[in-house]
Amino acid sequence: MNNSLHNKKILIVGGSSGIGLAISKHAYKAGGQLIIASRNAAGRHNDLAALIGNGIETYSFDITSENETVSVMEEIGDIDHLVITARPEISPAPFAETDIKQAKQAFETKFWGQYQLIQKAQGHIRQNGSIILTTGIAGEKIFKNASTMTIINSATDAFCRLLAVELAPIRVNVVSPGFVAPKPPEVEAYAQQFPSGKIASPEEVADAYIYLMKNPYITGTSLVIDGGAILI
Known part of the structure; x- marks a missing residue:
């Protein structure tokens, strides 16, 4: 089975x-036909094309x-991979x-928004395609002052496993990032306790999404990219 992203149509929601954005750059370099959708992606088309490459498509939607959501999907048409990285305030x-x-x-934004979008x-989504959701370390490890994101991330993780069964053969996975740069100095200092000794760059986390798109035998899985943060 061909697991290349060359000429695969990839929609990244929150990709600006x-x-x-890091996933968008990686996917474009891998030969994907890249579509970026967010609240303001179309208005930033020229800036995004300069950062990523010419030939990308951009759409703005809520x-x-x-x-x-219905309108933008009808305009985009069939795709091979859907990546959702939308973040709430x-x-x-x-x-x-x-x-x-x-x-x-x-x-409404992170959970029900992705529910409705999917x-x-x-x-x-074409057969043998995939959906990749995004959670975060607050779903893996309990942190004070993070009750909302803990519940959203945990619900998204369960949602992934349900969808992997109900939407098969479409593959559905989650990436759970830890602390990702840029962060305040106190977070940088905290991350020195991790086995990795640091927080992640967006590019290091983006590699996980590319891997999940390309591997045809992974579904219903949460891939934790946290530098060992949950171990301390």
Whole structure:
């Protein structure tokens, strides 16, 4: 079975910054036909093309909007791989002090947004294609002041396993990044305790997504990229 990404149509939602941008660069270099979608991707097309390469496609949509999600998927058409790295805005806070409206909005964006997107996109994903979700270290290890992301990440991990069964033969996996640069100095110092001795670069995390797209025998798996953070 050909596990090359050459000429594979790859949609990266949230691919205009951070880990998503790093995945976009890796996928483009691997020969993928790259499509980036986010709230502002189309408006940043020229900047993104300069960072990644000419020939990319960009679309702007709101992942929480059903109408916009349906419209963008109809415009994009069939794809081989769907990668979702959309991130919510949520301020760290003790559970008792967490703003419930902010927490609900975080769920709306990261969990229900991806739920809705996959419902609308799964009919566009070719056989032997894949979906890759993104969680994070707060789903693997308990941290104070991170109740919302702990619950969202844990729910996403279970969602992945369910989808791997229900959407087969489409493969569904999760990448769970640890601390990823850039981070404040205190986080950099904390990461020196990890077996890796440091936080990850976006490029190091992006490698995991490329691996999961290319390997045809991995599904229902959470790939933790944390430098050993959960071990301390």
